[in-house]
Amino acid sequence: MHTRRTHRSTRTRARTAAVLLAASLLATACSAGGASTSAGPEAPRAAGATEASTATLAALPEATPSELTGYYGQKLSWRDCGAPGFQCATVKAPLDYAQPSRGDISLAVARKKATGPGKRLGSLLVNPGGPGGSAIGYLQQYAGIGYPAEVRARYDMVAVDPRGVARSEPVECLAGRRMDAYTATDITPDDERETGELVDAYKEFAEACGADAPKLLRHVSTVEAARDMDVLRAVLGDEKLTYVGASYGTFLGATYAGLFPDRAGRLVLDGAMDPSLPARQLNLEQTEGFETAFQSFAEDCVRQPDCSLGGKGTTPDQVGRNLKAFFEKLDAQPIPTGDADGRELTESLATTGVIAAMYDEAAWQQLREALTSAMKENDGAGLLILSDSYYEREAGGRYSNLMSANAAVNCLDLPPAFTSPDQVREALPAFEKASPVFGEGLAWSSLNCAYWPVRHTGEPHRIEAAGADPIVVVGTTRDPATPYRWAQALAAQLSSAHLLTYEGDGHTAYGRGSACIDSAINTYLLRGTPPQDGKRCS
Incomplete structure (x- = not known):
């Protein structure tokens, strides 16, 4: 069954069977994890986004809290791993930023050092999306060898698997035959019996997640993952974060900019999401x-x-x-x-x-x-x-933890899209109008967070990141997973955004064959010069 997400897998897989979105079949937004919101001016809204939030993510204090200095001052112990030229390490972060003394979480990090020639520009952190996609897998299988040579020459290519994902204390729910049964569950129920079977499947999945990681499940929000990135930035020795995030990774990157606008450097948000929308919208x-x-x-x-x-x-x-x-x-x-x-x-x-x-x-x-x-x-x-x-x-029924982590983050970041089958039935006409082919199934797929074992901590809100350096927001006009209107909406919210548009098909734009897009982003990463706001490529 579907569970909504936005995710770009390795380039090889994306070219053959592009992984998509699931766990509420998307529904991602900012969660509370130590940040607050305040009223702010309302940005222009994309067509149809009538329920957009006007609350704004507030920046954290610039000074590092004393209870976090140990995390910001830690040293990484690198070791060779994976393919030649890649190194791995582990970084510690507090499980709960509100109460750091209650324990740590271990986060897996990987890098491929700058190859030269030319002066090293620092670290370039990459994230492929999800939530739940392995950033380390993406780095080792694509970004570390497939990003433009001139970018890899000047930057250490770096990835961290977010908390609860892949190598970073992964959330594990159903596995093997039980997961096979879950993915095959009927998501277009014809009667009360089939509706009950679908609800039971969601409940079984949620209960398994809760049993596996009862404490961690409360601390896998996007805000907490963004705070982890700031710890890593400091540990790597970078004054500002340089980052390329795709799909859900744009929400993670925008959240970082909102929390730490003074530390946001060259950020590329490709296949952008709109954080101001509630899950149903x-x-x-x-x-x-x-x-x-x-x-x-x-x-x-x-x-x-x-x-x-x-x-x-x-x-x-x-x-x-x-x-x-x-x-x-x-x-x-x-x-x-x-x-x-x-x-x-x-x-x-x-x-x-x-x-x-x-x-x-x-x-x-x-x-x-x-x-x-x-x-x-x-x-x-x-x-x-x-x-x-x-x-x-x-083969053999082994699943990555992608779907488990996807649900864990999505269901924590936003209130559920629906809380009962009756609410889904009421919304079916709107979903079927949106897509006669997929609407019914995607509506019922949006019910999964109704049965999640922990309460959501996030709410929809705008991200302005006032004071941040120029940020490049990229949208594709016929993107299936992150509609173009979301890129327009995020660019309208971010105070320093430059919107770059790819007129074409597919999910995300960088590295997908447009010389115009690639040149604009490479120039920004290497020279700090963003494309003209509103630039369009095909």
Whole structure:
């Protein structure tokens, strides 16, 4: 089943089966973790964001509190790890910033030192999104070797897995066959029995998370992760943070800027989120984003000879109706996949596979082939591969902790989108209008945080980061996971933002083939010169 997130996996995986969003199938925003909010002037709102918050994230005091000086003064012990040239270490942070004496949390850090030539510019921290994506995995598999050579020459490339994620004391919920059953649960219930089964699945997942990490679960908020980044900045010896965050990583980076505007250096927020929106609005607008991306795929599909959803003369709307009809057939009767563990392709898994391919237009051919196999040959293997990539499931039923961490952060950062099945039913017309194909499933996927074992600590709010250096906010016009309007909204909130627009498809823009985008961001990272506000690339 879906759980909403924004995440960009390693470039290799993104090119083949782009992992997407899940755990409330997105719903991320700022949590309290020691920060406060205050009333502030209202920025222009994106169309449809009628429920946006006008509260503003308040900066923390510039002076480091005495009880935190030990954390800020620690020394890292680096060791070789992973591929040649990479080093790893561990940094300590307080589990609870409000009460640092109550214990530490260990955070995994990795780096690849600047290769030269040219003067070293400091550390460049990267985050691929999620929440729940492993920043260290992203660094070792893509950023540390795939970022532009001129950037890697001048910066130490650095990543930290946020608290509760991957190597940093990971939250672990369901595993193996239990997780297989969870991901295959019907997310378009037809009656009270199926609704009850869906609610039971959410409850089982939540209870497992609570049993695994009862203390940690209260301290995995985005604000706390942002505070951890400031500890790391100091430990690395950098006066200001230089950072590239994608997808959810933009919310993490914007939160850092809001808390520490005087320490925010060159920040790139690619595939931006709008922190002022409540969970239901976020989920609804993301549903619209997936529909926009699907329409683009459909227009391309009907021009291709291998499009099983419709041939020449078929309209994109008809393509959508054909896909919806296919999903309904799977709802009634799943099809075989040849999976060694005996899994069949359910409606939920097929929907996940299709949505996964919306993240990168390079995956559209793979999706067409998978749909042809499923619809004409009764073979669901191709769609299951796409779905497994989304969930980071390996052969044999081993899952990463992506989905567990994703839910843990999302459900702490914002009040739940819905608190009962009745609320979902009331909202179904709006979600189905936003996306006739995906709306119903994405609405029911937004119910998961209703049963979370710990209460949320965050609320929606604006981030202004008054006094920060120029920040580059990047938006893609047909981004499925982080709709372009979110980049516009975040740029309107941040006092020093420069909006950079990519007119195209796919999730995020940097390193995806636009020389115009890459040149603008590289110039900013290397020289500190941001692109002209409003610059557009294609």
